[in-house]
Amino acid sequence: MLELKNISFNVDVEGSGTEIIRSVDLTIPDKQFVVITGPNGGGKSTLARLIAGIEKPTSGRIFMNGEDITEKSITERARMGIAFAFQQPVKFKGIRVTDLLRLASGKKLSVADICEYLSAVGLCAKDYIDREVNASLSGGELKRIEIATVLARKAALSVFDEPEAGIDLWSFQNLIEVFRRMRAEIKDSSILIISHQERILEIADEIVVIKDGSVDRAGKREDILPGLIGTQSAVAACRAAQKGGNA
Amino acid sequence: MGVLQMDEIQKRLLREIADLHSVPEGAYNIRSNSEAAGRRSTANIDIVSKTDVSGIDIHIKPGTKKESVHIPVVLTKTGLKETVYNDFYIGENADVVIVAGCGIDNCGNQDSEHDGIHRFYVGKNAWVKYVEKHYGSGSGTGKRILNPGTEVHMEENSFMEMEMVQIKGVDDTERTTTAALKSGAKLIVRERLMTHAEQRAISTYVVTLDGENASADVVSRSVARDDSFQKFDAKIVGNAPCSGHTECDSIIMDNGKILAVPGLEANCVDAALVHEAAIGKIAGEQIVKLMTFGLTEQEAEEQIINGFLK
Numbered sequence: 001m002l003e004l005k006n007i008s009f010n011v012d013v014e015g016s017g018t019e020i021i022r023s024v025d026l027t028i029p030d031k032q033f034v035v036i037t038g039p040n041g042g043g044k045s046t047l048a049r050l051i052a053g054i055e056k057p058t059s060g061r062i063f064m065n066g067e068d069i070t071e072k073s074i075t076e077r078a079r080m081g082i083a084f085a086f087q088q089p090v091k092f093k094g095i096r097v098t099d100l101l102r103l104a105s106g107k108k109l110s111v112a113d114i115c116e117y118l119s120a121v122g123l124c125a126k127d128y129i130d131r132e133v134n135a136s137l138s139g140g141e142l143k144r145i146e147i148a149t150v151l152a153r154k155a156a157l158s159v160f161d162e163p164e165a166g167i168d169l170w171s172f173q174n175l176i177e178v179f180r181r182m183r184a185e186i187k188d189s190s191i192l193i194i195s196h197q198e199r200i201l202e203i204a205d206e207i208v209v210i211k212d213g214s215v216d217r218a219g220k221r222e223d224i225l226p227g228l229i230g231t232q233s234a235v236a237a238c239r240a241a242q243k244g245g246n247a
Numbered sequence: 248m249g250v251l252q253m254d255e256i257q258k259r260l261l262r263e264i265a266d267l268h269s270v271p272e273g274a275y276n277i278r279s280n281s282e283a284a285g286r287r288s289t290a291n292i293d294i295v296s297k298t299d300v301s302g303i304d305i306h307i308k309p310g311t312k313k314e315s316v317h318i319p320v321v322l323t324k325t326g327l328k329e330t331v332y333n334d335f336y337i338g339e340n341a342d343v344v345i346v347a348g349c350g351i352d353n354c355g356n357q358d359s360e361h362d363g364i365h366r367f368y369v370g371k372n373a374w375v376k377y378v379e380k381h382y383g384s385g386s387g388t389g390k391r392i393l394n395p396g397t398e399v400h401m402e403e404n405s406f407m408e409m410e411m412v413q414i415k416g417v418d419d420t421e422r423t424t425t426a427a428l429k430s431g432a433k434l435i436v437r438e439r440l441m442t443h444a445e446q447r448a449i450s451t452y453v454v455t456l457d458g459e460n461a462s463a464d465v466v467s468r469s470v471a472r473d474d475s476f477q478k479f480d481a482k483i484v485g486n487a488p489c490s491g492h493t494e495c496d497s498i499i500m501d502n503g504k505i506l507a508v509p510g511l512e513a514n515c516v517d518a519a520l521v522h523e524a525a526i527g528k529i530a531g532e533q534i535v536k537l538m539t540f541g542l543t544e545q546e547a548e549e550q551i552i553n554g555f556l557k
Contacts, residue, residue: 052539054535054539073538074535074538074539075538075541075542075543075544078538078539078540078541078542079541082539083539084539086532086536090530090532090533090535090536092533092551092554093468093496093554093555094468094553094554094555094556094557095550095551095554096554099550099554103537103540103542103550104540106540106541149540153540
């Protein structure tokens, strides 16, 4: 279980402090699929980065299974079971897809394991296993590999920052299938997704709406989603992407 | 005399530079502390000592297929300075792998230096892969110095790929490589370099594309750490309809300094020449990404550099 208690985050803009996150209280229970949505610029990604430890809060505390992790580094939080998929995947010269997945899993994965992770995100393993994670890959390919690295982590809490962004040729159905399988395969794990895609909101257990740096609404999907349909917080996927099937 | 008569340090150097654990397959010449430690010629590859200067001539018969030559050099005596001339005559249509390299272990207080001058005469349609690794070790105050000079002459439609690696322990290097290519010849150079401490490495290339459809691709990837200095000076001259590309891609860390001097000279309107150079520190987001896998910052850096220099 992850708890954020009274978290605020300020940045210094031209000498004056600007509040990006203000006094957020949030609990991600075990075995839950939580989607954070809200208008652009509302602080959603910042919240995800605060959880992963990439940013440190200006005030407030973060607890994981009751332990205060506010001062813990990115590395320590990763070892405690937090995985993070970047909105903009990072590129590496010379590091192959295989190397990245092995680093993510922390063990010597077999080729069969690697193939499984790649297949799960809709990539034909033999075409990618030896490719470098560099600019020769398209944005969509990098994004799928990013998701595969989080699968390989098998973490207690997996955080995805807008996983659907850039996956233009891959159906949402497959992405959603990835999340379903993660829930089934990683015991007691929780998934936290930053997204305003309606299709992803539809499979959430809980929805949190972040607006102007604060929790605007939070609760069970069936209570929150109806009020979001048709707003910026629940954008319908384009029709082509909704058709499904492998691109 | 065989390789197995060498001491442990010599054997370790040999493993570092040539991946050799025992006597290699094929032709070889092993030079240890300025003396011949082993040699074998084969039916197609003849190795003979020079009579005027220190060094060997390697004659590879035309049409030799899938054979290899190993010519490693190891130095373990402090204060030893040598200049060695090795000439390779690669016959037409041959297809060979040549593995050179030099390892210096200097535990003393005097400088040890090996200057290897290699000349390649690559015959028509021949295919050569050349691997050269440099390695230094030892805790002495004496410097480990390597100044390789390489001269490549490529006949029509020949191909040569040169892999030059210097990852650890060499204090001072001045590498000079020149190549002249006739029509249809193709040269690929892949240099990988890492310098530490106060090390200094200078690498200069002049590749001249003299024949129609000659092409060259010279790429250096390097990492300069601590207070080290590197200079990469690569020039491609196009004298005919040809294509050339040179690239320097470098990571600087600590107080490392790198000077990249890409040079292109087109003397023919159909010469297509390109250069690229990029120097910078490791991107912070790369480190952060690997830290989210549970690696420490230092482990993340190591992985990034290992990949970059692979």
